[in-house]
Amino acid sequence: MHQYRTHNCNELNKNNTGETVKLSxxxxxxxxxGGLLFLDLRDNYGLTQCxxxxxxxxxxxxxxxxxxxxxxxxxxxxxxxxxxxxxxxPTGEIEVQIQEIEVQSVAQTLPFPVNQDTGYPEDMRLxxxxxxxxxxxxxxxxxxxxxxxxxxxxxxxxxxxxxFQTPILTASSPEGARDFLVPSRLHPGxxxxxxxxxxxxxxLLMVSGFDKYFQIAPCFRDxxxxxxxxxxxxYQLDFEMSFTTQEDVFAVLEPVLHGVFQEFGNGKKVTQYxxxxxxxxxxxxxxxxxxxxxxxxxxxxxxxxxxxxxxxxIFAGLIEKGCVVRAIPxxxxxxxxxxxxxxxxxxxxSIGQAGLGYxxxxxxxxxxxxxxxxxxDRIAQIKxxxxxxxxxxxxxACGVENEVATFAGQARAKIAQELDLIKNDEFNFCWxxxxxxxxxxxxxxxxxxxxxPFSMPQGGMEALLDKDPLDIxxxxxxxxxxxxxxxxxxxxxxxxxxxxxxxxIAGYSQDFVDxxxxxxxxxFKYGAPPHGGSAPGIDRIVxxxxxxxxxxxxxxxPLNQNAQDLMMQAxxxxxxxxxxxxHIRVKMPTKxxx
Numbered sequence: 001m002h003q004y005r006t007h008n009c010n011e012l013n014k015n016n017t018g019e020t021v022k023l024s025x026x027x028x029x030x031x032x033x034g035g036l037l038f039l040d041l042r043d044n045y046g047l048t049q050c051x052x053x054x055x056x057x058x059x060x061x062x063x064x065x066x067x068x069x070x071x072x073x074x075x076x077x078x079x080x081x082x083x084x085x086x087x088x089x090p091t092g093e094i095e096v097q098i099q100e101i102e103v104q105s106v107a108q109t110l111p112f113p114v115n116q117d118t119g120y121p122e123d124m125r126l127x128x129x130x131x132x133x134x135x136x137x138x139x140x141x142x143x144x145x146x147x148x149x150x151x152x153x154x155x156x157x158x159x160x161x162x163x164f165q166t167p168i169l170t171a172s173s174p175e176g177a178r179d180f181l182v183p184s185r186l187h188p189g190x191x192x193x194x195x196x197x198x199x200x201x202x203x204l205l206m207v208s209g210f211d212k213y214f215q216i217a218p219c220f221r222d223x224x225x226x227x228x229x230x231x232x233x234x235y236q237l238d239f240e241m242s243f244t245t246q247e248d249v250f251a252v253l254e255p256v257l258h259g260v261f262q263e264f265g266n267g268k269k270v271t272q273y274x275x276x277x278x279x280x281x282x283x284x285x286x287x288x289x290x291x292x293x294x295x296x297x298x299x300x301x302x303x304x305x306x307x308x309x310x311x312x313x314i315f316a317g318l319i320e321k322g323c324v325v326r327a328i329p330x331x332x333x334x335x336x337x338x339x340x341x342x343x344x345x346x347x348x349x350s351i352g353q354a355g356l357g358y359x360x361x362x363x364x365x366x367x368x369x370x371x372x373x374x375x376x377d378r379i380a381q382i383k384x385x386x387x388x389x390x391x392x393x394x395x396x397a398c399g400v401e402n403e404v405a406t407f408a409g410q411a412r413a414k415i416a417q418e419l420d421l422i423k424n425d426e427f428n429f430c431w432x433x434x435x436x437x438x439x440x441x442x443x444x445x446x447x448x449x450x451x452x453p454f455s456m457p458q459g460g461m462e463a464l465l466d467k468d469p470l471d472i473x474x475x476x477x478x479x480x481x482x483x484x485x486x487x488x489x490x491x492x493x494x495x496x497x498x499x500x501x502x503x504x505i506a507g508y509s510q511d512f513v514d515x516x517x518x519x520x521x522x523x524f525k526y527g528a529p530p531h532g533g534s535a536p537g538i539d540r541i542v543x544x545x546x547x548x549x550x551x552x553x554x555x556x557x558p559l560n561q562n563a564q565d566l567m568m569q570a571x572x573x574x575x576x577x578x579x580x581x582x583h584i585r586v587k588m589p590t591k592x593x594x
Contacts, residue, residue, distance in 0.1 A: 007023060008044070009023055010048075012048060012094050014093045017094065018076065018077060019077050020077075021077055023050075023096065025048075025070070026042050026070055027042075030063065032063070036052070037063055039062055039065070039073075041096075042134075048096060049095040050096045050097075051097055066107050066109070069105065072101070073101050075098045075100070077095075077097075111128050112128070141546045153214075155255070155256045161212040163216075164214075166215065177221040177223045179194065180222050181193055188583040203531065214237065214239040215238045218234075219236060222563075225559070225562075225563065228540055228551055229551065231562075232563055239533050240531060243530055249489060253487075257481075257486075257536065258429075261545065268427055271427065275429040275431055276430040279432075284409075288412055291432070291478065291483055295422050296421060298330075298412045300328050303325050303396070306374075312373040312374055323398055323399050323401075324399075328411045330419060332391055334360040335391070341393075344411075344414065345357075357395065359379065366382070366383070395411055429481050431479055435478075438506065447506060453503065456491045457498070459472070464502060469505050482544060484543075486540055491531075492532055495528075496521055539554065
């Protein structure tokens with residue numbers, strides 16, 4: 001018999017009845033039922049109920065076991081009586097009658113229980129993360145993450161992609177988020193940077209003649225934490241293809257994501273591919289966001305024409321100054337109490353807006369304060385443009401187009417929440433395409449890149465030479481699921497002359513490009529294939545599949561919101577000798593931020 005176990009704690013069933021087995025694991029809990037003790041033994045795989053009666057010499061030993069003590073037991077498998085079967089456990093038809101027990105490691109008093117979720121503060125859970133990960137849901141989340149990564153890897157290999165590893169120590173990049181810097185011991189005063197993404201390296205692999213690259217890539221960005229973003233490191237399914245079009249990239253990624261979400265989505269409906277394609281401009285109009293949650297059926301529309309020149313002077317006056325009016329339908333809400341409309345109006349004010357006006361459509365008429373200032377023809381026009389019917393209401397947002405789009409999108413989400421319209425049993429995917437190549441930077445009063453400077457402009461050099469920069473679209477795309485951007489991607493600009501011109505439009509010299517992106521621009525001068533790719537975020541994929549609101553719930557050892565590892569006490573001070581080795585002297589700021 002093996003030194004520690006013949007079976008794991010999720011393996012035994014009634015077919016093993018009568019066998020003598022050995023199990024090892026953690027004491028999940030001990031329950032006293034008079035003359036019997038029931039011990040729930042837990043390991044990585046599951047839980048098995050063990051039993052001992054008070055006539056056994058080891059009864060007192062079992063009774064004194066603390067939760068989370070590690071033990072090995074030898075015992076006989078018994079079939080449970082019908083009334084004691086636990087259908088919630090794979091091992092629920094049996095129990096193990098304890099004959100021998102060996103304590104492998106005694107657990108001290110726990111800082112918090114791990115056999116139940118008692119809502120302890122996150123900082124305590126992160127400090128004792130090794131205990132937190134023993135909790136059933138956390139343990140499942142981390143195993144889910146591993147299984148999702150394995151599935152992604154297999155699906156990419158099946159499509160002919162080859163896995164490569166790219167450097168972790170690289171050069172600092174002038175674009176994107178802040179770098180994590182690593183001082184060089186051998187080159188005083190110089191620094192490596194941890195990669196924000198393998199972007200340049202994967203493109204260089206295409207220039208090197210490799211056709212289909214992928215990697216489960218670690219990425220490092222010195223950014224503030226958010227619920228869906230770690231403050232230090234994250235992982236993505238990074239891939240790139242040569243001689244490819246935008247549609248080719250979509251055709252590769254769609255079956256991978258659809259398959260993974262079907263495999264691990266617990267029966268939720270997953271969008272069939274090809275996924276919907278939505279132009280950026282249409283997404284901002286219809287959903288008020290470039291990462292729309294399509295589980296929400298509400299579609300925003302522009303109703304500026306219906307208010308232009310009308311007796312509703314507030315909107316009419318703003319339209320004359322170049323503003324627009326967006327209509328956000330609220331299905332089947334016309335008969336709601338006044339409190340429903342007041343609540344939404346107060347919500348709008350709470351986020352810094354003037355309010356949220358509305359019209360209710362009842363018995364073929366528009367009702368409400370706004371409707372009193374509009375003719376019947378204008379009300380009918382609004383009803384038609386907003387696509388609503390009797391029994392529905394419409395809320396309105398008016399302002400500068402870019403700003404009002406965001407507010408209308410927030411209102412769309414809030415109204416759907418209040419009316420319980422979100423389809424929570426679905427994973428809804430879409431592509432956002434046709435992003436603008438450039439935007440106007442109000443702060444610096446100049447044209448700048450809006451998305452990715454290395455993307456191929458639609459129309460190539462001709463577009464850069466002949467079109468207004470703000471009208472140029474790029475071969476850039478985002479994949480979105482349930483309101484979360486999983487990935488940005490692009491067909492890359494592989495031609496040096498087009499790259500130089502694009503950077504020139506954004507105010508950067510050829511010398512700047514040659515200096516900051518030397519590796520890539522030089523490589524492109526020696527024959528580069530057309531190429532493109534994407535990089536879906538693994539953390540966000542697992543977060544959606546686990547139905548967790550916070551990315552730290554699906555990461556084994558995350559940093560907290562202040563970018564600290566409370567368990568390993570990082571970041572921390574290092575010795576003067578270590579600083580001397582890398583030629584660094586610490587100069588503390590006057591005010592230390594934590």
